[in-house]
Amino acid sequence: MSVATQGGLSVVDVNGTEIELMEAGKGPCIVYLGSCHWIADDTNFQTALEQHAHVITPRFPGIGAAKDKNNLNSVDDLAYLYLDLIEKRGLSDVTLVGASFGGWVAAEMAVRRSPALKKLVLINPLGIKLSERTTRDITDFFGTPDADLRRRAFMNPDAAGPQLRDLEDGALRARLQARETLTRFGWSPYMHHPRLKQRLARIQLPTLVLGGAQDEITSPGYARSYASLVPGARFDEINNARHFAHIEQASAVAERVTAFAR
Amino acid sequence: MRIYHFSEEPYADAWSPERASLRVTIPNELCEPERAHELYNRYIDEWVLADELGFDIMLNEHHATATCMTASANLVLAILARVTKRARLLVLGVPVCNRPDPVRIAEEMAMIDVISGGRLEFGMVKGVPYEIGPANSYPIRMMDRFWEAHDLIVKAMTTRDGPFNFEGEFFHHRTVNIWPRPYQQPHPPIWSSTSTPANAKELGARGYVMGTFMGGIEDTKKLQKAYVEGYREAGLGHDVPVDRFGYLAMAAVARDGDEARRRADILADYLRTNSQVADPFNRPPGYFSVDAAFRALRSPDPKAFRILYTPKGRPVELARASLDDFIECGITFAGTPDEVHNQICHFVDSVGGLGNLLLMLQGGVLDHTETVDSMTLFAKEVMPRLKARYATDLKFAA
Numbered sequence: 210m211s212v213a214t215q216g217g218l219s220v221v222d223v224n225g226t227e228i229e230l231m232e233a234g235k236g237p238c239i240v241y242l243g244s245c246h247w248i249a250d251d252t253n254f255q256t257a258l259e260q261h262a263h264v265i266t267p268r269f270p271g272i273g274a275a276k277d278k279n280n281l282n283s284v285d286d287l288a289y290l291y292l293d294l295i296e297k298r299g300l301s302d303v304t305l306v307g308a309s310f311g312g313w314v315a316a317e318m319a320v321r322r323s324p325a326l327k328k329l330v331l332i333n334p335l336g337i338k339l340s341e342r343t344t345r346d347i348t349d350f351f352g353t354p355d356a357d358l359r360r361r362a363f364m365n366p367d368a369a370g371p372q373l374r375d376l377e378d379g380a381l382r383a384r385l386q387a388r389e390t391l392t393r394f395g396w397s398p399y400m401h402h403p404r405l406k407q408r409l410a411r412i413q414l415p416t417l418v419l420g421g422a423q424d425e426i427t428s429p430g431y432a433r434s435y436a437s438l439v440p441g442a443r444f445d446e447i448n449n450a451r452h453f454a455h456i457e458q459a460s461a462v463a464e465r466v467t468a469f470a471r
Numbered sequence: 472m473r474i475y476h477f478s479e480e481p482y483a484d485a486w487s488p489e490r491a492s493l494r495v496t497i498p499n500e501l502c503e504p505e506r507a508h509e510l511y512n513r514y515i516d517e518w519v520l521a522d523e524l525g526f527d528i529m530l531n532e533h534h535a536t537a538t539c540m541t542a543s544a545n546l547v548l549a550i551l552a553r554v555t556k557r558a559r560l561l562v563l564g565v566p567v568c569n570r571p572d573p574v575r576i577a578e579e580m581a582m583i584d585v586i587s588g589g590r591l592e593f594g595m596v597k598g599v600p601y602e603i604g605p606a607n608s609y610p611i612r613m614m615d616r617f618w619e620a621h622d623l624i625v626k627a628m629t630t631r632d633g634p635f636n637f638e639g640e641f642f643h644h645r646t647v648n649i650w651p652r653p654y655q656q657p658h659p660p661i662w663s664s665t666s667t668p669a670n671a672k673e674l675g676a677r678g679y680v681m682g683t684f685m686g687g688i689e690d691t692k693k694l695q696k697a698y699v700e701g702y703r704e705a706g707l708g709h710d711v712p713v714d715r716f717g718y719l720a721m722a723a724v725a726r727d728g729d730e731a732r733r734r735a736d737i738l739a740d741y742l743r744t745n746s747q748v749a750d751p752f753n754r755p756p757g758y759f760s761v762d763a764a765f766r767a768l769r770s771p772d773p774k775a776f777r778i779l780y781t782p783k784g785r786p787v788e789l790a791r792a793s794l795d796d797f798i799e800c801g802i803t804f805a806g807t808p809d810e811v812h813n814q815i816c817h818f819v820d821s822v823g824g825l826g827n828l829l830l831m832l833q834g835g836v837l838d839h840t841e842t843v844d845s846m847t848l849f850a851k852e853v854m855p856r857l858k859a860r861y862a863t864d865l866k867f868a869a
Contacts, residue, residue: 282611352604352751374768381768385761392756393611 220275221267223294227275229268230294234259237470239304240295241266242311244453246350247388248358249369250380251308254455257463258306262470267294271390272383284336284394284402288317295325304470305414308332308455309426310391313400316439319416320408329416330466331435332455333424337406338398339434346428347400350391361425362452369453409438416442417469419454419462426452472819472826472861474854475529475561476521476846477719478833479539480514480547481741482507486537486835492749494536494601507540513839515550520843522555524850527592529561529719529829535605538741545579552587560587563662563682563717563829564594568613569606573620574647577627581653589654594662594682595621601748603755610757614670616641623647628658662717666690668697675701675711682717682829685742687779687800688821691718695822699867710866714826720818721797722804722830723837724811724848734841735805736794738834742802743790746777782821804830808852815857823868828857 219230239262243251258264269287270277281290291314295303303325307315312334319329339346348361355373359366373384416439420432436444447454447462455462485501486493518528530547533539541547544562551560560583565576584591597617603610619639626635626647633648653659664682665671674681675698683694695716702711721741723734746753754764777789779800787796797803801818804811819825832849833842 280612351755354750378765382761382765385756385764385768388756388764389611389761396609396611397607 218273220273221294223290223297225278226270226281226290227277228270228290228294229273229275231255231266231268232264234262234264236262236467237304238262238300238302239264239306239467239470240291240300242291242305242307242314243268244309244311244455245269245272245387245390246309246362246453247373247384247391248355248362249453249456250384251453251456254308254459254463257459258467261463261467262304265298265300267291269387269390269394271393272386282393284314284317287314287394288321292318292321292323295323301325302327304328304330304466306330306332306466306470307334309452310335310395310400312336313395313402313405316405316409316412316435317402319414320405320411322411322413326414328470329412329414329439330419330469331416331432332419332462332466333421333427333432333452334418334435335395335400335427336402337409337435337438338401338403339406339431340428344428345399346431348426349399351396358426363457364423364449364451365457368457406438409435410440412439412442417466418442418444419447419465420444421450421452421454422446422448423450424452424454472828472857472863473527473559473714474525474857475559475717475827475829476518476526476833477529477531477829477831478514478517478842479531479533479741479831480511480541481835482510482537482540483836484537486744491747493538493744493747494533494749495604495752496749497535497537501537502540510540514833515547515554517833517839517842517846518551518558519554521846522551522558524846525854526846526850527559527561528555529563531563531594531596532566533599534602538744545583548583548591549579549586552583552590555587555590558590559592560590561592561662561829562594563592563664564596566598566602566606567595567620567624568617569598569602569608570620573623573642574627574644574649576620577624578649580624580659581628581649581651584654584659585651587654589659591653591655591659592662592680593659594664594680595624596664600755600758601752603758604752610755613758625658625661628653665694668693671695671697672701672704674698675703675715676705676707678702678705678707678715680715680717680827682719682827684719685721685802686718687802688782688818689780689800691801691822695867712826713824713861713865713867714863716825716867717827717829718818718822718825719829719831720802720804721834722811722832722845722849724806724808724845724853726807726848728806728810731806731811731845732794734837734845735797735803737837738831739792739794739797739803741831741834742797743792746790808848811849812853812856815853816860819861824865825861826863826865 312331313336418436532544634646662680671694721738725731
């Protein structure tokens with residue numbers, strides 16, 4: 210693994226796949242896998258975590274200037290990528306935190322087990338299929354206009370920040386990269402792995418699942434059902450919150466996460 | 472010069488420009504099966520007439536749309552292979568990136584080639600952006616998948632001592648051994664279509680026939696230039712035969728020029744409404760690179776689907792273009808037989824040569840009588856002059 214640092218941001222090479230990585234804060238070790246969505250940036254949540262913990266935030270392949278020679282294309286690939294990253298950096302006692310898409314990746318890592326992982330926090334995670342085959346559990350990001358997605362993901366759609374068109378060039382490019390990355394890893398089967406529902410029983414970590422009480426991106430009770438499939442997991446509802454609770458209520462959610470990590 | 476008759480078999484009854492989306496989300500309750508039955512048979516009759524009149528035949532396919540009922544070009548080709556006698560049968564093309572099984576494509580194409588006695592012209596295309604959703608095909612690295620599918624199809628068509636095994640990045644087959652093998656040896660002529668110079672260059676390097684669609688004189692020149700570059704760099708020769716190029720335009724002919732222009736205006740509505748697709752399906756991520764999506768969002772009108780320039784450099788937005796704009800660009804040929812002949816000659820001479828003229832002589836609500844009249848007049852009074860003027864063995868004047 211080679212590391213190149215530039216302005217607080219490292220580019221890390223994990224077995225031929227480069228990813229951008231940020232590291233900041235003091236306290237318990239958290240590896241944070243973000244929501245990687247084009248309608249809203251979750252940096253505010255990452256910053257809130259960094260107030261209470263030593264936070265390592267690896268980005269996904271395809272984000273920023275990082276190049277991926279391996280053409281990774283599945284969440285399986287991502288699970289092994291970040292497990293390798295954790296191992297190669299010699300991390301231990303890691304609380305793995307994932308939100309939305311990042312929650313799916315975190316769950317896939319936990320079912321594969323690693324001695325470096327201590328606890329798991331999933332915030333409105335994606336990744337499982339619950340309903341019968343003609344009912345979506347997860348709103349089709351790629352078939353829904355952005356304005357609808359903002360309404361479904363936020364209590365106050367303005368909390369998503371500016372619309373894509375109003376972003377400055379660098380931020381817009383990053384959002385478009387996030388959209389392509391979500392497509393690359395979550396296109397089909399759409400935002401889930403058909404086997405993950407069964408595999409969640411393999412998780413041996415103390416687990417906290419947080420779900421926005423008014424989430425309209427996932428079907429009713431999705432996060433609660435998710436928690437019920439992880440042995441011993443605790444489920445807490447976040448009141449007055451939808452799918453991107455970690456962005457809309459960044460400080461409050463970060464406090465709950467770091468309290469669990471300690 | 473070969474001249475192809477093309478129709479998308481529209482279900483024009485449901486084709487209203489006021490409708491926000493003519494594709495993907497338009498419900499099929501708007502399609503009456505009895506009416507569709509009449510229309511399919513009418514369009515087949517028109518292709519049979521095309522065969523009798525000396526046209527060659529072009530088909531393509533689209534999905535979940537009222538603009539085109541040819542949901543499988545292969546099925547219609549199979550019918551035409553039997554009921555036509557002499558026309559070349561061009562599919563441009565089979566959307567290979569939206570098909571899970573390239574070997575099945577090779578089999579069906581070989582069957583059509585054999586049934587038709589070697590009349591197949593085989594086009595492979597990537598597939599249009601708004602059909603990624605209906606096909607649920609993976610929009611990432613599509614050209615890599617396209618070329619792997621292409622390699623497997625060509626190998627399946629040309630292998631005589633099979634079966635062979637194929638374990639690629641995208642496709643896996645245990646025992647590939649197609650029956651029948653194609654009628655044309657080693658395989659039917661291969662075409663593809665493109666709108667980008669990078670792909671045009673790649674097609675040139677392979678010596679395939681390049682179809683360009685309704686891009687007008689300026690766009691076509693740019694793509695042909697890239698093709699010639701690829702052709703020469705690959706060592707295929709200095710002079711590119713004109714039969715390597717095909718160009719699709721709309722055309723309407725009538726004794727009375729005004730009547731012809733009325734018909735052409737009906738056809739033009741096809742292009743004007745082409746961008747009416749439910750928003751999220753229009754530009755799938757991956758299919759459109761981050762750079763392309765960035766440029767689209769930064770353009771003054773992100774809904775504008777295509778802007779062309781006239782030979783004099785005037786921008787024309789296709790959704791709002793007048794018939795005169797289309798004629799000036801070389802996207803539509805319309806008028807009396809003399810006018811149409813002159814417009815086509817102007818186009819061909821301006822671009823430097825063309826071996827395959829693909830004409831959308833039917834589109835939208837243009838009815839059977841009008842279509843037949845236009846086709847017949849074209850065949851009797853324009854086609855012979857074009858065929859005499861443009862021999863098939865001409866070289867492209869780069």
